[in-house]
Amino acid sequence: MSKRPNPAVSRRSDQDGDGQFRLLSERRFAPFFWTQFLGAMNDNVxxxxxxxxxTFQAARFSGVDPKTAAFLISAIFIVPFVxxxxxxxxxxxxxDKAMLTRFVKTFEIAVMLVGGAGFLLHSAPLLYFCTFLMGVHSTVFGPVKYAYLPQHLRxxxxxxxxxxxxxxxxxxxLIGTIIGGxxxxxTEHGAMLLAVACLAIALxxxxxxxxxxxxxAPQPELRINWNPFTETWRNLALARQNRTVFLSLLGISWLWFVGATFLTxxxxxxxxxxxxxxxxxxxLLATFSIGIGTGSLLCEKLSKRRVEIGLVPLGxxxxxxxxxxxxFASHRILPARHLLGVGEFLAVASHWRILADLFLLALFGGLYSVPLYAxxxxxxxxxxRARIIAANNILNSFFMIVSAVMALGLTAAGVGIPGLFLTTALLNIVVAAYIYSLVPEFLLRFVAWILVHTFYRIRxxxxxxxxxxxxxxLVCNHVSFVDAIxxxxxxxxxxxxxxxxxxxxSPFFGWLFRHVKAIPIAPAHEDAELLRQAYDxxxxALAAGELVCIFPEGKLTRTGEINPFRQGVAQILKRQAAPVVPMALRGLWGSVFSRHEDTRWPRPIHRGVMSRLTLAVGEPIDPADATPEHLQALVSALRGERR
Structure with missing residues (x-):
């Protein structure tokens, strides 16, 4: 059984600034990483x-339409996920996930023997069958892959x-694409090389x-339901129990729709x-792969090693x-008299815009997907957790099949590939707007991330x-309208x-804050019943294990000094005891978001210096010690002289 990481060690690791690549030298991550790496590479070879x-040697495969083969291969690969x-x-x-991993990789060797025979015989039916079996391989490994990480990582x-x-x-x-392509x-020995490469990578x-x-195993007593239809429905119902998780599954599945459309x-x-x-x-595939890999690695730096869903709308x-x-870039391409090689392709200036668009599209795809998975x-x-990941795979496969059907339908209707890209981009806007309207937490985190990373250098x-x-x-001084953000x-x-x-x-802010479960409160002289409901x-929320943040001053400061703390925290703790964490903001007084007489906008970047802002967090204290006077003293000490 894996040991739980020591929280002190976790905090020390964070403070030391060890990069994510450190994991590649540790056994709890490295063998798993290279196993999934080789599996993904073999899929693509x-x-x-x-x-x-x-596509390019269709004459060797009887009964195959080269225009639709790529979409058909993609659809067959996805069917086992459903x-x-x-x-x-x-x-x-x-x-045990290690045991399942070894079983899956042994199965892959057998599958590649079948695939090798298909390549050597130029048998499309045999290769389509192998495509299906590779889909089965990936289906079984998928829940293991993503459920493994939170079990072994802090x-x-x-x-x-x-x-x-x-x-x-x-x-x-990328590597699989290069080898496979x-x-x-x-022409002479390609099929033989493919057969050998696939078997070698599997071994x-x-x-x-x-x-x-x-x-x-997190639930070894679980009784397996072998009926895929009833269990699929049960998994989806399980995922729907947490609204944010389920909509995140839909968000990831939509990305697979977009990605499958482009890649195929x-x-x-x-x-x-x-x-x-x-x-x-x-x-093209290399550019796309490098882009999404770059975006994925950037996530840790941009999110400061936490699950930052504010990156999702940006993506x-x-x-x-x-x-x-x-x-639009594709419409500027003039047809050539022959098929261009890599050198000729790169010699055309307009083609670099194509590559830049693919790279940046994929980079933002990485920023979109990593926070959702985490x-x-x-x-x-x-x-x-593994069954939630399985629900994710079910939804992913459904969206990818719809992607293939849409591509086939639009192609049959005479829509070209650039038109397919435009359709996907416009659909992405509609789907993103729909998901963010259902879960405004994404938008609020996005606004918060933009504010903090555009205008402020936060310490x-x-x-x-x-x-x-x-x-x-959580208790904090109240300096500005953006303290909560x-x-x-x-x-x-x-x-x-x-x-x-x-x-x-407010129609907009009211809708937004209701959806993120903010708690409305009023002074007793305005609405005593609403005040009681807020404390309840x-x-x-505390009984459910959530974080609650209150500004005990009850109003924004008009002088920059901390107003007297009121009894709100004590009233909350009477209903449910919980640790109290004092915090202090400094650097927002005087900004346009405060009530300073001479307010000013923060500087986005001026001579390399951004407006400075500090959030200081104190040691949690026992609820019995959380008197207004004590809390105000702690918050004042954390804030210091700077307002």
């Missing part, structure tokens, strides 16, 4: 090799670990799987739009912007004292803010 052969994800999720919750390592896995997956896709391009992957450490279009995009040969397809905006530009892992119950003092689990009351931006978890009831009268709501 096989699929790209097969797709390239039937049929078997529910079962694989149960297996990952019931059995909370502060989760984003970095997911970033490495995401980066590794797309680097593996290069081998398929050899190496089985070797690395032998070193994956034991991962105790590259062969026809290169041939029909760019007038390029298969080697250029490798360049979706970037995806649409650069997909739309890719549509969010699902961190907010799912450990006992059924955190002992931010690790904000508890990552369990109930607590700043605190939200630096918290590792969602916070239930206690806010003035008048804010909820705070008590229920």
């Amino acid at each position: 096989f699929k790209v090799g097969f797709t390239s052969l039937v 049929l078997f994800s529910a079962t694989s999720g149960q297996l990952a919750d019931k059995f 909370p502060s390592e989760l984003v970095g670990g997911n970033g490495l896995v995401e980066m590794g997956t797309f680097v593996a896709i 290069a081998a398929a391009g050899l 190496i992957g089985r070797g690395t799987a032998s070193f994956v450490p034991k991962s105790a 279009s590259f062969f026809n995009f290169a041939k029909d739009v760019l007038s390029a040969n298969p080697d250029v397809v490798t360049v 979706s905006i970037g995806i649409s912007v650069f997909a739309i530009d890719l549509f 969010l699902i892992q961190s907010r799912s119950q450990p006992t059924h 955190l003092v002992d931010a690790g004292r904000i508890p990552e689990r369990g109930a607590a009351v 700043v605190i939200m931006a630096e918290s590792p978890r969602p916070i239930r803010f206690v806010m003035d009831h008048q804010i909820f009268r 709501a705070c008590g229920r």
